[in-house]
Amino acid sequence: MARAQTVSVDELKSIAKRIRRHIVQMTANANSGHPGGSLSSVEIATSLYFRVLRYDPQNPLWPDRDRFIVSKGHATPMVYSTMAEAGYFPVEDLMTFRKLGGKLQGHTIMQKPPGVEMSAGALGMGLSFSLGHALAGRLDGRDYHVFCLLSDGDCQEGQTWEAAMASAHHRAENLIAIVDRNHIQNDGFSDYQRFPDGNGSRPQRPGGWVLKDGHTANIMNLEPLEDKWKAFGWSTQHIDGHDFEAIIRALEAAKTHTGGPSVVVCETIKGKGVSFMENNPDFHGKAPSPEQLEQALKELAD
Amino acid sequence: MARAQTVSVDELKSIAKRIRRHIVQMTANANSGHPGGSLSSVEIATSLYFRVLRYDPQNPLWPDRDRFIVSKGHATPMVYSTMAEAGYFPVEDLMTFRKLGGKLQGHTIMQKPPGVEMSAGALGMGLSFSLGHALAGRLDGRDYHVFCLLSDGDCQEGQTWEAAMASAHHRAENLIAIVDRNHIQNDGFSDYQRFPDGNGSRPQRPGGWVLKDGHTANIMNLEPLEDKWKAFGWSTQHIDGHDFEAIIRALEAAKTHTGGPSVVVCETIKGKGVSFMENNPDFHGKAPSPEQLEQALKELAD
C-alpha cells in the first residue's frame, strides 16, 4: 500500500479518536506507560500513516518506504496504536503491551514488531539515526523521505544539535523533523508558557522552581526554538499540532523543500483529548486508574 | 595581583611574541603537541592574563579569582606559556612539557600545575564546567567572571549546546565564552572559508571531501555561528581574534553585559605568527622539526 490519500479529515479525526482510546486502554491495562506524550502526538502520527507516509504494512522493510522514526521512544502507546490501525498487526496485540513475553515492549525496539524503525527510550538519539537513513537513501538513489518525531526533551539533548548541524551540512533534503512541542517533560513544565500559576505567588525565576506537588516549573526553556533550528541551517514551520490540515500541509511542504532539511514545530497539548490529562505533568508516565479510564473513554467516545 | 591594567598594547604584543616562541620551542622540544591552535589563541590568552583577568599567581585557588577555563585542552602550549609569563611557574618548566615525570602534561590536568582550572583533552566539556563555576559564584555572592575558551571542534560537540542552552536558562551573566574560530580542526578545514582551493578542480560538495594529502575540506560547517549562539540565548560579538584592542574591548563589554551569558567569536588564523604553520592543518598536532623551529624563531624574533 502506498499512502491512503483518500482519507478525509473527518475520517482522520475518527481514527485519531480510536487511537486515543487505544492509548488510554493499553496503558491502563499495563498499569504503566506514557499516555501524555502519546496523546499529544496523535494527530501527527495519524496524518503520517493515513495521508503522508508511503509504506506497506505487509512489507515493513520495503527499502523504498518512507521512514517514521520516533526519537521519543517512551511514546509507544501512540506508536503501537497507530501501527495497529494502519494494519501492521492486530489491534488485540495492544493488550500485550509491557507484559512479560508480550510482543509490545515498554519502549520501542527496532523491528519488534516489524515496522518499528528504531530502538529508543533514551532521548536525543532519533535525529542522528534518521540522518543515517536519509544519507543511505541519497546514496542508493531512493526517493523516500525520513520523518523524525522529537520531543521537548529530545531538543535538550546535545546529540540532537549535533545531528541538526550535520543534517544541514550534508544538505539532507529528504529529512524532516517534527517537534511535538507540548512544553511538559518528566519533572514538569519545560518553561512558563503552559504553566498555570495557580497562586502566582512565586516569581518566575530562571532555572525554575519545584512546586508543592514535586513538579518543576521552567525546567529548561527551549525558546526561541524555531530560531535555533534556523541557525542550525534548517527550514522551519511552526503550526498547531492538533490541526490535521495544518499538519498535512506542513509535511507536504517540507517534502518538496530542497537544499536542506526542514523541521515542523508542532504546538501541542500533552494529554490532549482527556480533560484531566491535558497539560498535566502527572500523566507523563502514569497510567490511568480504572475509574480514570472509564472517564477517559467517555470523553473519547465517537 | 589583580589584573595589570597598565600593560600597553605594545607590551602585549611583545609578550605575545615571547609566548609564541615558547609554543614552538616547547612543542619542538617535546617533539609532539599542538602548536596550531595554541598560536591562534595567543592574543586572546595574553589579553586575558595581562589586561582582563583578576588573579593571583601566588594564590591560584583564590576563591574570588576570575576563571579562565580552556575547553580545547590540547592547547596546552598556549596555556602553560601564558601562565609561565604571568608568573605561575618558572619559564624553564616549559621544557618538561610532555615528558615522563614532567610537571606539564600533554593535555591539561586540573590544578596541575595550580592555576590550570580544568582537566581537558576531550572537546566539548569546558562550557558545562564553566557554567558550574558561574552558578557557584552567584550562589556564594562572589563577583568573579568565568571565561571559557572554545574551539571549532568544541562547538560541534552537542554538550556545548546543552551548556549554552542551560547558561541562558539560568541567566549566567557572569559567564563569557570565547570562540577561537580558526576554521581548522584535526582532519582539515571546518568549512570552505579558509580553504585555499589550489586546483579548484573539485566542486564544493556538502559533507566535504578528502584532499590528496589526506586532509579534509569542509568537515562540518558551523556557520552561521553567531546566529546559533543568539538563538541559544546569548549576547554575541564577532571580532578579529588577533587584534588586542578589539579583544579587550569585547571582553570588557561582555563583563558588563547583564541578563545572560555572552560570547565573543574571534576570527583567528591557526598557526598565526609562523608563516609555514599559518592556516596549515598539518600543524594542528605536529611539532616543528629542528629546522622548522629555527625558521619559526627567526620569524618570531623581537
Place this chain on the structure above:
Amino acid sequence: MVRTARSEATRTALGPTLVRLCREGLDIVCIDADLGYSTSAVKFGQEFPERFFPVGVAEQNMIGVSAGLAACGKIAFCSSFAVFAPGHCFDQLRMAVGQPQTNVKLVASHGGVVTGEDGASAEAIEDLALMLSIPTFRVIFPADVVEAEQAIETAARTEGPFYMRTLRPKTPVIYDDSGYRFQLGRWDRLRDGSDVTLIACGELVKAALDAAEILAGEGIATRVLNASSLRPIDREALLGAARETGAIVTAEDHFVHGGLSGLVAETLAEENPVPLAFIGMRDRYGTSGTWEELLEYFGLTPQAIAEAARGVMSRKSQ
C-alpha cells in the same frame, strides 16, 4: 539477621537525606537532568530552590556543571536513571570527575532489571561495570533504603567522587532498627556459616538471605555478605570467606562481567582461587515485565542462588 515486612524504594532516600544534611550545614547543591521527580531529588529542590539546578534532559551537561560547582567547593549531587548516567555521560564522568577527583556524587536510580515495565532500554545492567572502570570512584549499591540513606550521608561527608545505584520498586527493608552502620569498604556479614558464602548486592541481598534459609533446611551453614561497597571492596571479608568456606556464590542484578562477580573473581584469582558461581545477567538484555516477574524470569532468585551454592560446594577441593 534482622528482617522486617516493610518495603521501600531505595531511590526515595536521596532527596530527604540531602535536605537533612544541608540543614546540618553541608554545602550541598543538586543538579537535575529532568528526572528529579523520579529520583526524589526534587525534595531537595523544594527546600533549597537556590541550590537546585535543573539542566533539562542533558546528562553530559549535568556532569560538567556538577564538576564546576564541585571545583568551587560545593558538594555536588546529581541524579538520573542508571542507564543514562553513567551511560550517556561516561566520558564526562571520567574527565570532569574521575581524573581530577572533583567532589561529585552521582546517585542513579532505576538500576537493574527490576526497573521493569519500560523494558530493555531502561534496565541498567552495565552501570556498575562502567563506574568500576573509573578507578577514583567509590561505588555503592545499597541493599535497602536504610543503607541507602547511610551511604548518601557517607558520600556527602567523604571528599571525592561517588557513584550510588538505587532502585525503582519497593524492595524489602533489611536493616530496620538493626543498629547497622554502613561503612565504606565493609561488607556486612548478615549471617554466618562455614560451608559456603553468598555475596550479594542490592535487592539480591534479600534473595541471598532467603537462599541461606533454604540451604539451612538442608543442613548447609551459609555465610551471607552484603557487598554494598563495590569500591572499595572488603578484601578481608572476601579472603576470609574464601579461606573459611572454600566456595562462593555472587548474586547481582547486573552483568556478571565487570560487576561484583568480576571483582570477586579477579581478587580471588590472584589470592586464593576457590570455586565460584555467579548469579547475574549474562549475554542478553532485560525485557518488559513486573520487577518480581523479571527476577524470576532471569533467575535472580533465592532458589537459583541456593542451587548455585550446592553446585559450587560440590566443586570444592577436598
Place this chain on the structure above:
Amino acid sequence: MVRTARSEATRTALGPTLVRLCREGLDIVCIDADLGYSTSAVKFGQEFPERFFPVGVAEQNMIGVSAGLAACGKIAFCSSFAVFAPGHCFDQLRMAVGQPQTNVKLVASHGGVVTGEDGASAEAIEDLALMLSIPTFRVIFPADVVEAEQAIETAARTEGPFYMRTLRPKTPVIYDDSGYRFQLGRWDRLRDGSDVTLIACGELVKAALDAAEILAGEGIATRVLNASSLRPIDREALLGAARETGAIVTAEDHFVHGGLSGLVAETLAEENPVPLAFIGMRDRYGTSGTWEELLEYFGLTPQAIAEAARGVMSRKSQ
C-alpha cells in the same frame, strides 16, 4: 613463532583495508568524527568520497548516523580515538547498535597507555571494559597490523556489531608471512609449553613472547596465547591452558577490572579456578611520556610478565 623486525601502527590498517573490501563489492560506508586523518579512515574517503561522511567532532552523532546507515543495509564503519568512542557515546553504542544489533563496526585507535605524550586524558584503558559490557558486540584487539587487517575484513564480512581497538605507535609485526588467519573466538597459540600460560592481547603479545623467551632461559616451558578475540573468547584454549599448565598470567594495556584479566578470571572461576596473575593497569591513569617509557613505567614489560609467571607457578596446587 614467527618474528620480524618490521614495525607498523595497527591503526594504519583501517583505511586501506576498507578500500580493498569496497572495491571487492562490499557495501561499506565510513562515518568520521574528525579523526579520520589519525585513524587512516580518510584513505577510504579519498577513494570513495560519496561513501565517506564527516560529522565533525560529534561522536554521539557518529554512532547514530552509522546505525541509521546500517539499518538501510550498509556496512557502517566508524572510527575515533578509543577514549572518545566508546567513552563519549556509550549510550548510543548500547541503544543504536548493541541492542538492535545494527551492522556497525567501530574501529577506535589510540588505545592504551602507549598513546603516549598526550597523557592521561588520551590514554584509553577502559574501552575494552565498556565494550565488553555490551554483550552483542564482538570485541577485537589485534596484536599487530597483519592481524588488524584480517580482523577488519572479518568484521566487514560478519553481520552485527564489532568493536576493534588499534594503536597509535608503530609496534612490532608478529604475523608477517606467517600464513596466520584471524578467526573470531580463536586464540592463536604462538608458543607451546606446559609449565605456565601467558595470555596477552594487543602490543603485549610481543611482550609475552619475549617473556616466554626469558622464561625459556630458566627452563620454564611457556605457552603463549594471543587473545585478540576478546568476545567471543576461546573457551577451549583457555580451559586447556588452565588444565594443562595450571597457572596463567594475563597481560593487557588496559585496566585489569573488566578487561581480558576479568574475562579470564570470571571464566575460570566457574570452571577451573587456577592461580592467575594480572599484568595491566590498576588504580591509576596514565601520564605523558613516550610509549616505550610508559610501558616500562607501568610495568607492562616482558620482565614483569616473566616475574608474574614465576609467582603464579609457585602458587600452583601440587
